[in-house]
Amino acid sequence: xxxxxxxxxxxxxxxxxxxxxxxxxxxxxxxxxxxxxxxxxxxxxxxxxxxxxxxxxxxxxxxxxxxxxxxxxxxxxxxxxxxxxxxxxxxxxxxxxxxxxxxxxxxxxxxxxxxxxxxxxxxxxxxxxxxxxxxxxxxxxxxxxxxxxxxxxxxxxxxxxxxxxxxxxxxxxxxxxxxxxxxxxxxxxxxxxxxxxxxxxxxxxxxxxxxxxxxxxxxxxxxxxxxxxxxxxxxxxxxxxxxxxxxxxxxxxxxxxxxxxxxxxxxxxxxxxxxxxxxxxxxxxxxxxxxxxxxxxxxxxxxxxxxxx
Numbered sequence: 001x002x003x004x005x006x007x008x009x010x011x012x013x014x015x016x017x018x019x020x021x022x023x024x025x026x027x028x029x030x031x032x033x034x035x036x037x038x039x040x041x042x043x044x045x046x047x048x049x050x051x052x053x054x055x056x057x058x059x060x061x062x063x064x065x066x067x068x069x070x071x072x073x074x075x076x077x078x079x080x081x082x083x084x085x086x087x088x089x090x091x092x093x094x095x096x097x098x099x100x101x102x103x104x105x106x107x108x109x110x111x112x113x114x115x116x117x118x119x120x121x122x123x124x125x126x127x128x129x130x131x132x133x134x135x136x137x138x139x140x141x142x143x144x145x146x147x148x149x150x151x152x153x154x155x156x157x158x159x160x161x162x163x164x165x166x167x168x169x170x171x172x173x174x175x176x177x178x179x180x181x182x183x184x185x186x187x188x189x190x191x192x193x194x195x196x197x198x199x200x201x202x203x204x205x206x207x208x209x210x211x212x213x214x215x216x217x218x219x220x221x222x223x224x225x226x227x228x229x230x231x232x233x234x235x236x237x238x239x240x241x242x243x244x245x246x247x248x249x250x251x252x253x254x255x256x257x258x259x260x261x262x263x264x265x266x267x268x269x270x271x272x273x274x275x276x277x278x279x280x281x282x283x284x285x286x287x288x289x290x291x292x293x294x295x296x297x298x299x300x301x302x303x304x305x306x307x308x309x
Contacts, residue, residue: 021069028065029084032058036087040126043095044133046296048257051095058088063110082168085111089119094126097149100259114168121157121173124150128184135191139290142262143188150181238273244304245269252297263297278306 035058042051062084069081089111096103106116127146134142157174164171234242246269253260268289277283280298284291 024068025065028061029080032061032084033087036091039091055091082115085115086119089116090122093123100262118173121177124177128180137292
């Protein structure tokens, strides 16, 4: 019995070390979750550089938290660490989807697979919010693209059939994704058909009505030529302006950490060149271009066009 005192003393030291590690881990995880949430809000405000910086900070804090508890195996899988992994995954995936980049995997992010999958599902809700914001401003240019991504994510999640104890409640997340996907599909379809009707009415009012085909399902997106139109050809002067615009577009995409087609598609630039707007007002009057896009890039585009006159 003489060794009981030494055993109890060692137990106190071990538990004290674990408690100290836990107390250091908790605020780091909470801060990582907070920074990830702020990154998502930055994405919705189109502040992509800020979002990327916030995600990097969250990642660094999560790394610090895991270093603190690396010798305490029972703390490595605690709920708050999984929550931090999920929020970090959600933020990074949302940023990638909105900016047209490849979706990072769990190994690339250094997060738990179950937490990553739940974050992937939560990102679908953020993409719905992003689409609704764009739809309210009349911008449908990426509607089909992002809806297809949401559908792909659901198709993957629905095949992950393991107990909730392993997946961290992924079935509930998958059910949520299904509901979000169906509501978004309905909202986007309605908005696209309404936009197509508005375009046809505008053509009619200008005395150039289009033939209405009730069987047509391939509706044009805002900012794009109708599907049955061919891209306009360019003469030598127009080609020079187009080269300047594409150079500007690629530089802007690199500056904002976006895919070039998100800044401006080739067909958009050619259409603008053919119409040759000389002021923001004239650019804003071109059918199909969202006001938010014109406000963001209009001055630079007009300046390039005017230089080429």
